[in-house]
Amino acid sequence: MKIHSIALLLLSCVTTAGAVECNTETVVPIESSIEKLSVSGFEVANINRYSSATPGNKVVIKGYTSQPVVTIGTNGILTVSEGEPCGSSSSAFSYSISPLAIGLVVANAGFVSPLAGIATAFLTGVPFTSADGDDHGSITIDIYTDVDAIIHSDTGSMTCPPESFHFSHHPSVHGGYSGCVGEKYLLPCGQDAQGATDPSLYEKTPINWNGSECVDTGYTYEDRTFWVLWGDPLDKNELLTRTGLLPTVKFPVERGPYPSYTHGTDETVEMYDDASTAKAYAKDFLVYLGAITESEKSDWYVSMTEGAEQGIEILWASKALEIAQTTCNRDIYVLMEAPAYGYNNGEIAMWVNSKSSSFYNGAECTCYPD
Numbered sequence: 630m631k632i633h634s635i636a637l638l639l640l641s642c643v644t645t646a647g648a649v650e651c652n653t654e655t656v657v658p659i660e661s662s663i664e665k666l667s668v669s670g671f672e673v674a675n676i677n678r679y680s681s682a683t684p685g686n687k688v689v690i691k692g693y694t695s696q697p698v699v700t701i702g703t704n705g706i707l708t709v710s711e712g713e714p715c716g717s718s719s720s721a722f723s724y725s726i727s728p729l730a731i732g733l734v735v736a737n738a739g740f741v742s743p744l745a746g747i748a749t750a751f752l753t754g755v756p757f758t759s760a761d762g763d764d765h766g767s768i769t770i771d772i773y774t775d776v777d778a779i780i781h782s783d784t785g786s787m788t789c790p791p792e793s794f795h796f797s798h799h800p801s802v803h804g805g806y807s808g809c810v811g812e813k814y815l816l817p818c819g820q821d822a823q824g825a826t827d828p829s830l831y832e833k834t835p836i837n838w839n840g841s842e843c844v845d846t847g848y849t850y851e852d853r854t855f856w857v858l859w860g861d862p863l864d865k866n867e868l869l870t871r872t873g874l875l876p877t878v879k880f881p882v883e884r885g886p887y888p889s890y891t892h893g894t895d896e897t898v899e900m901y902d903d904a905s906t907a908k909a910y911a912k913d914f915l916v917y918l919g920a921i922t923e924s925e926k927s928d929w930y931v932s933m934t935e936g937a938e939q940g941i942e943i944l945w946a947s948k949a950l951e952i953a954q955t956t957c958n959r960d961i962y963v964l965m966e967a968p969a970y971g972y973n974n975g976e977i978a979m980w981v982n983s984k985s986s987s988f989y990n991g992a993e994c995t996c997y998p999d
Contacts, residue, residue: 651715655690657699664704670695670711672767680879681773689771697768709770777877791866792821804841818843823856830854892932892980904933942972946980954987957994 666676674692681687688707690697696712789795789809796815797807803817811822817838824830831837833854837844848854869875888903896908908931915921921929934940949961990997 649696649713649715651693651696653691655693655697655699657688657690659686659688659701659707665706666770667706667708668710668768668770669708671697671709673770674767675769677769677771679771679773680776684775684778686775687773689773691769691771693768709768776879777875780877781875790819790821792823793819803838808843821856824854830856890933893930895927896931907931907933938970938972941970942977943980945972946977949977949981950984950987953981953985954989956989957991957996959988959996 671693688699690699690709693715695714698710698712700708700710702708792812793809794812795808796810798805798810798815798817806817808817809819810817811820811825813822814825816822816825818836820834820836822831822834824834832846833848833852835846835848835850835853837846890902890904891899894902896902896905899905902908911931912921912926912929915929916923916926932943934943945963952958952961
């Protein structure tokens with residue numbers, strides 16, 4: 630179980646005597662999720678819970694005929710009680726927010742992942758009680774939670790050097806090390822760990838893991854060895870630093886089979902293809918971009934890929950096929966500037982050769998009439 634201590638927030642509604650002019654809704658910003666919700670003097674029509682589209686947590690109260698008074702107590706209970714009746718003879722209410730030096734302890738059950746940790750008091754069922762007394766109006770309470778903040782709360786995204794992040798190993802792994810680890814291999818210590826499998830490279834990084842502790846090697850940024858190969862090093866630190874954002878992806882988790890799709894087929898006639906609709910929308914998008922016209926859509930095939938690597942391979946294969954269809958050249962090379970990534974040339978050649986019947990075969994070609 631994780632225990633987080635935050636300062637108590639006392640939010641009070643200040644109203645004038647008699648009827649007050651009420652806003653259509655009352656927005657109460659709060660620093661943390663709440664343990665319980667108690668309502669006095671109102672009938673509650675609905676309690677809705679949402680993921681906040683903007684930073685911060687808040688409670689929004691709507692549909693009242695009397696001014697709601699909101700307080701958060703030391704016991705973690707957010708209380709909504711009835712204030713002065715709404716009218717038009719007085720000025721609107723205002724909020725005063727006073728942080729007091731009293732600790733409010735909010736327990737977060739020990740979930741196994743940051744995503745599961747979203748299910749704190751806000752997104753699971755917040756216990757609700759309605760105090761005894763006459764109801765004077767029906768209200769709707771919308772609870773908004775900054776889910777991104779919860780997801781990132783334990784990541785320590787910006788507390789470690791570039792190409793590293795905060796992580797706690799199992800007690801049986803690296804002695805249960807907890808701290809900054811390399812994004813590669815999750816190797817302990819705040820360094821990128823690229824090339825760590827090559828002792829001659831790894832020993833020239835500023836910090837090494839000797840099996841029990843992080844050791845300063847004496848190397849610095851000026852004289853260390855950098856590993857630049859494939860898709861590494863990564864750019865997480867630069868992305869977060871320059872944008873000031875903590876990107877978060879949220880999506881429904883549903884199990885599914887391996888994808889089944891075809892390459893170079895007509896999506897309007899292909900029956901066994903998961904990607905047929907996606908291909909059709911891709912063509913619509915190309916029309917929108919002006920790349921092709923509506924009447925040209927039937928002249929093109931769309932092939933879906935499983936990532937950037939296959940996308941590049943298809944681009945290379947397309948160009949190689951164009952060369953083979955328009956020239957005598959069959960000895961085709963790709964010129965790349967180092968550092969560069971490697972792709973599956975065998976698969977590319979297979980795709981191109983599957984269209985060998987369309988290759989150019991003029992009498993001037995040395996391969997003629999083969």
